[in-house]
Amino acid sequence: MSSPHILPYRNPKGRTMIRSRTRGSLRLGDIAFSRLTLIGSLIVIAILVNILVILFIQAWPSIQQFGVSFFGSAAWDPVKEQFGALPAIFGTLLSSLLALLLAVPISIGAAIFLTEVAPVWLRNVASFVIEMLAAIPSIIVGLWGLFVLVPFVRSPIEKWLGTAFGALPFFQGNQLGFGFLAAGIILALMIIPIITAMSRDVLRAVPQAQREAMLALGATRWETIRKAVLPYGRSGLVGAVILGLGRALGETMAVAMVIGNAYRITPSLFSTGSTVASKMANEFGESSGLQLSSLIELALILFLITLLINVIARLLVWRMAAVKVVRD
Numbered sequence: 131m132s133s134p135h136i137l138p139y140r141n142p143k144g145r146t147m148i149r150s151r152t153r154g155s156l157r158l159g160d161i162a163f164s165r166l167t168l169i170g171s172l173i174v175i176a177i178l179v180n181i182l183v184i185l186f187i188q189a190w191p192s193i194q195q196f197g198v199s200f201f202g203s204a205a206w207d208p209v210k211e212q213f214g215a216l217p218a219i220f221g222t223l224l225s226s227l228l229a230l231l232l233a234v235p236i237s238i239g240a241a242i243f244l245t246e247v248a249p250v251w252l253r254n255v256a257s258f259v260i261e262m263l264a265a266i267p268s269i270i271v272g273l274w275g276l277f278v279l280v281p282f283v284r285s286p287i288e289k290w291l292g293t294a295f296g297a298l299p300f301f302q303g304n305q306l307g308f309g310f311l312a313a314g315i316i317l318a319l320m321i322i323p324i325i326t327a328m329s330r331d332v333l334r335a336v337p338q339a340q341r342e343a344m345l346a347l348g349a350t351r352w353e354t355i356r357k358a359v360l361p362y363g364r365s366g367l368v369g370a371v372i373l374g375l376g377r378a379l380g381e382t383m384a385v386a387m388v389i390g391n392a393y394r395i396t397p398s399l400f401s402t403g404s405t406v407a408s409k410m411a412n413e414f415g416e417s418s419g420l421q422l423s424s425l426i427e428l429a430l431i432l433f434l435i436t437l438l439i440n441v442i443a444r445l446l447v448w449r450m451a452a453v454k455v456v457r458d
Contacts, residue, residue, distance in 0.1 A: 181433070182430075182433065185426060185429055185430040185433060186430060188422075188423065188426040189423055189424075189426040189427035189429075189430045190423070191419075191420060191423040192213065192420060192423035192424040192426070192427040193427060195420060195423075196213065196214070196424075199214070200213065200214055200215050200424070200427060201214075201215055201216065201219070201431075202214070202216055203215070203216060204216045204217050204393075204394070204395055206393045208417070208421045211419075211420050211421070213420070213421065213424035215406075215424075215427070215428055215431055216395060217393045217394055217395050217403065217404060218393070218404050218405060218406045218409045218428055219406065219431065219435075220395050220403075221310065221313075221389070221403040221404045221405045221406075221408075222379060222405040222406045222407070222432070222435075224310055224314075224403070225310055225313040225314050225317055225378070225385065225389065225403075225405055226317065226375060226378040226379050228310065228311070228313075228314030228315075228317075228318075228399070229314050229315075229317035229318040229320075229321060229374075229378045230318075230321075230371065230374070230375060230378070231314075232314065232315065232318035233317075233318040233319075233321050233322045233325060233374060234325065234371055234374075236318075236322055236326075237321075237322050237325035237326040237329055237370075237374070238325075238329055238367065240256075240260075240322075240326045240329075240330075241325075241326050241329035241330040241332075241333055242333065242355060242359075242360075244256055244257060244326075244330050245330055245333040245334055245359075246333070246351070246355055246359065247351075257327075257330065260323045260326050260327055260330075261323070261327060263322075263323040264323035264324055264327060268320065268381060268382065268383045268384045269383045269384070271316060271319065271320055271384045272316070272383045272384035272385075272386070272387035272388065273387070275312065275315075275316040275384060275387060275388045276387050276388060279312055279315060279316060279388065280307035280308055280312055280388055281307060282307075283307045283311055283312045283315065284305055284306060284307030285305070285307075287311070288301075288305040288306075288307065288311065288400055289305055291399075291400075292305055292400070299397045299398060300397055300398060300399050301398070301399065301400065302398050302400065303396070303398040303400040303401050304400065304401075305400055306390070306400070306402070308388060308389065308390035308402050309389065309390050309398075309399065309400050309401050309402045309403065310389065310398075310399045310400075310401060310402075310403050311399040311400060312388040312389065313385045313388055313389040313403075313405070314399070316384050316385065316388055317378045317381055317384075317385065320377065320378070320381060320384060321374035321375075321377050321378050322374075324370070324373060324374050324377055325370045325371060325373070325374040328366070328369070328370035328373060329363075329366075329367055329370045331366075332363040332366030332367055332369075332370060333359060333363050335363065335366070336358075336359050336362045336363050337362075340358045340359065340362055341354050341358060341359065343358070344357060344358040365446075368443060368446055369443060372439060372440065372443035375439060376436055376439065376440065379407075379432065379435065379436055379439070380407055380432065380436065381407060382407040382408060382410070382411045383411060385405055385407065385408050386407070386408035386411045386412060389402060389403055389404065389405065389408055390402020390403060391403075391404055391408060391409075391412055392404065393409070406428045406429070406431065406432040407432065409425070409428060410425050410428060410429060413425060
């Protein structure tokens with residue numbers, strides 16, 4: 131007995147075909163679904179454009195007053211209404227790069243251990259702990275940094291570095307515990323769970339056939355990881371690192387509590403300094419007029435830096451994916 135919704139019929143060539151009475155409703159559902167997803171995508175784009183436009187409008191008085199010189203000036207004097215972004219940009223890049231130098235080797239190593247070496251029971255427990263670390267609010271990390279990390283950085287870390295490498299400009303100055311070194315360490319602690327979790331998922335996605343092929347050729351476990359697993363997941367690992375960098379660039383409260391908040395440019399990691407985010411957090415509530423506009427211009431600069439880094443990361447991922455396809 132034929133279904134009440136699906137009826138056979140013959141086309142002009144004599145072939146039996148199936149006709150669905152619900153074809154129209156299915157077609158309507160497909161159209162509605164495609165329209166809804168299009169609207170969602172446009173909303174996301176509109177939010178991004180709206181943020182950029184609002185920042186630009188609010189920062190326009192500062193842009194009009196200082197122009198390009200805002201990027202190269204180290205002044206920040208609310209009384210004389212002289213403002214510049216160079217120390218904040220310098221501090222943001224220095225603390226973020228230091229965080230990457232500390233976090234990337236640890237994160238990639240932890241991800242390799244969790245996917246390739248650790249037993250199942252330890253893998254599950256460690257993965258849960260890593261995900262919990264990524265969920266800790268930054269203000270709590272900042273309090274921990276203020277009461278635990280800063281004294282530990284002051285002694286023994288800065289004391290040892292000053293004694294062993296004091297001839298270098300990076301390890302000179304007063305050993306206060308507050309400064310770029312403490313900010314870099316706390317940022318590293320905050321991005322390690324993010325990079326580790328994403329890198330773990332990337333390495334899990336590597337086909338088991340990659341590993342088995344290398345092992346069948348007589349490779350050791352380390353050779354299998356180095357020559358089969360890591361190259362296959364290279365683009366995903368780059369994406370994980372860039373995501374961690376984006377978190378480090380925009381981190382606010384934890385950095386503001388340990389960096390010292392001095393507006394200066396210095397090569398010493400022991401020196402206090404500022405980042406774009408910490409400068410805004412410390413002064414936004416008490417600013418007005420041209421100072422407020424300058425702070426919003428700092429936010430606009432941070433937005434553009436983050437956008438540029440993500441574009442570069444996307445280009446790198448595409449390039450690596452294209453190279454891998456060519457090699458395959």
